[in-house]
Amino acid sequence: MKICMIGAGYVGLVSAACFSEFGWTVTCVDNDPSRLDDLAAGKSPIYEPGLDDLLERNIKAKRISFTGDIGPAVRDAEVVFLAVGTPMRRGDGHADLSYVYAATEDLAPHLNGFKVITTKSTVPVGTSREIERRLRALRPDADFAVCSNPEFLREGSAIADFTHPDRILVGCDDPRARAVMERLYKPLALRQAPLLFVDRESAELAKYAANAFLAMKISFINEIADLCEIVGADVQEVATAIGKDRRIGDKFLHPGPGYGGSCFPKDVSALIRTGRDNKAPLSLIEQVERVNSERKLAMTGRIERALGGSVRGKTVAILGVTFKPNTDDMRDAPSLVIVPMLQEKGATVRAYDPQGEKHGKPMLPGIVWCQDAADAAAGADVLVILTEWNEFRALDLARMKATMRGAVIVDLRNALDPAPARASGFTYHGIGRD
Ligand code: NAD
Secondary structure (H helix, E strand, O other): OEEEEEOOOHHHHHHHHHHHHOOOEEEEEOOOHHHHHHHHOOOOOOOOOOHHHHHHHHHHOOOEEEEOOHHHHHHHOOEEEEOOOOOEOOOOOOEOOHHHHHHHHHHHHHOOOOEEEEEOOOOOOOHHHHHHHHHHHHOOOOOEEEEEOOOOOOOOOHHHHHHOOOOEEEEOOOHHHHHHHHHHOHHHHOOOOOEEEEOHHHHHHHHHHHHHHHHHHHHHHHHHHHHHHHHOOOHHHHHHHHHOOOOOOOOOOOOOOOOOOOOHHHHHHHHHHHHHHOOOOOHHHHHHHHHHHHHHHHHHHHHHHHOOOOOOOOEEEEEOOOOOOOOOOOOOOOHHHHHHHHHHOOOEEEEEOOOOHHHHHHHOOOOEEOOOHHHHHOOOOEEEEOOOOHHHOOOOHHHHHHHOOOOEEEEOOOOOOHHHHHHOOOEEEOOOOO
16 A cells, blocks of 8 residues: 655654555655655654664665655555644644645645545544545545544654554545555554544544543642642552552553643643634633643742742752653653743753753753763752653662752652652652652
8 A cells, every 4th residue: 555644743754654564655745854854864853762763674675755745645645644733823722724734735736546635633623524625625626535543642652552552543434435544554453453433523523532631630640649748648659549440540640740742732722722612611621721731830839949949049950851751852841831930030950851952952041951860960959850761760869969069859750769869868859749
């Protein structure tokens, strides 16, 4: 099967690489020349564990290629995926569909024979129908069907998520398109991945409902963590106890500085706007959004309190700036709120992130970027763990303390075991536990 993937970002590139690994031939189209330059040189423009190897193997086998020229890629393909960004629109919080509709216009002149056009981007309910309407207006002569195939992969474990999904969801109203999508995903269906066919509106809404539910779980445990601190309970134990209940599940019950990333903030916001537009306000989700933004703002207060009330003149060592570990993605990372607030309040910030410096540098001006965690700690008054990269779980704390000015740890991810941290001479502050 020949596939055209429009958009070679976190979702497009991973999906394309995985489809090519199944044996399909994939042409990725992107309009960012620097991305195409990286890919032409055999380099992945994003950091995602396992992706370099997958790309190298499939480039060599000529099953995946990259181009800025959409025409031949669309003309050759049976399935055309739209995997472009749908960021939060400035001003009103709706999903910005301008990239989706620009790509729709770009592909329209090249429709030839029966083609399945399918969104992989997260798009508000009704978008597939609107894409179809626009394509019919541009090309009344063309034979095509528009499907919705939302993607549920997580950055950091994207390849495993794509190749071992909990489900593959396809919104589809056309029997010919359904047959094509069944053939496309057959390699995964053979591995018992459930392939769910629903109508397009349900597929589109399910993606937003899933992300809003997960965001709600995070905000829920964050509020429980705050209560734990006051009443002397331990949030880790509470989370374990409730997570054993299969109705609740143990995932997404880790307290922290508030959710961020490329999906939850924008998708929660877009879902709220969809609810309001349809006179069905989602008051629970509106509250989740409010709780989460207040939480990010409250994190600097924790650091101030840990330093006796003020960060003025203090040096703060930040470990981790990406929105989660195993990615270089900085979109809506909590660090983008917390670090500038610390700087405004008079702190000097030293930071280390295993992958975050490249994108983080222009977004977080005025930081001293360090080579490793020990380097960041040198001369600092406090160590703040903001992203739980594995390498922060086994730090040589005694050695780090020897080079620090202070001896305080604020662990906003509960990444460390408090007892050894205290035994190394630190005052340790976690979230929702002593
Ligand atoms: P991204 O910004 O990493 O990638 C988008 C790519 O599309 C970029 O490389 C950009 O240059 C390219 N592009 C934009 N307009 C184009 C056009 N007209 N023609 C060709 N290329 C074009 O975005 P992403 O994180 O991969 O997200 C893509 C979509 O997938 C979004 O809707 C997102 O919500 C959804 N999604 C993302 C994730 C995730 O973890 N990142 C998970 C599930 C779903």
